[in-house]
């Protein structure tokens with residue numbers, strides 16, 4: 264899906280890793296979406312690690 268680059272307003276894919284016009288990373292994501300994705304990532308990462316640790320204890324111990 265095409266969306267506006269948050270920096271230069273050039274039309275880019277929201278899947279594009281970088282804007283072809285200005286080169287900014289993740290041009291399709293607004294600042295708010297980037298913060299939300301970081302919060303989700305930082306929330307899920309420790310949960311995943313704890314889950315793996317618990318499974319490890321269950322299988323080993």
Ligand SMILES: [Zn+2]
Pocket residue numbers: 268269270271272273282283284285286287290
């Ligand atoms: Zn741009």
